Amino acid sequence: MFGVFIIFAVFILYNINRLTDSLCVQKEIPEERQSKVFRTINILVTILLVSSYMEVLFA
Structure with missing residues (x-):
C-alpha cells in the first residue's frame, strides 16, 4: 500500500507543480x-498527502 501511495503522491506533486508553473506564467x-510560491505550495501539498496517508493508515 505504501508503494502505491508514493506513486500517487509523486503524480499529484508533479501535476500541482505543473499547474503552479502555469499560474506563475499567467499572473x-x-x-x-x-521559488517562494513553489516552496509554499509544495509544503502545503506534502502536509495534505501525509495527513491523508495517516488517515488511510489508521482508519
Whole structure:
C-alpha cells in the first residue's frame, strides 16, 4: 500500500507543480517570488498527502 501511495503522491506533486508553473506564467509573477510560491505550495501539498496517508493508515 505504501508503494502505491508514493506513486500517487509523486503524480499529484508533479501535476500541482505543473499547474503552479502555469499560474506563475499567467499572473506574471517575478522570478524572485516564484521559488517562494513553489516552496509554499509544495509544503502545503506534502502536509495534505501525509495527513491523508495517516488517515488511510489508521482508519
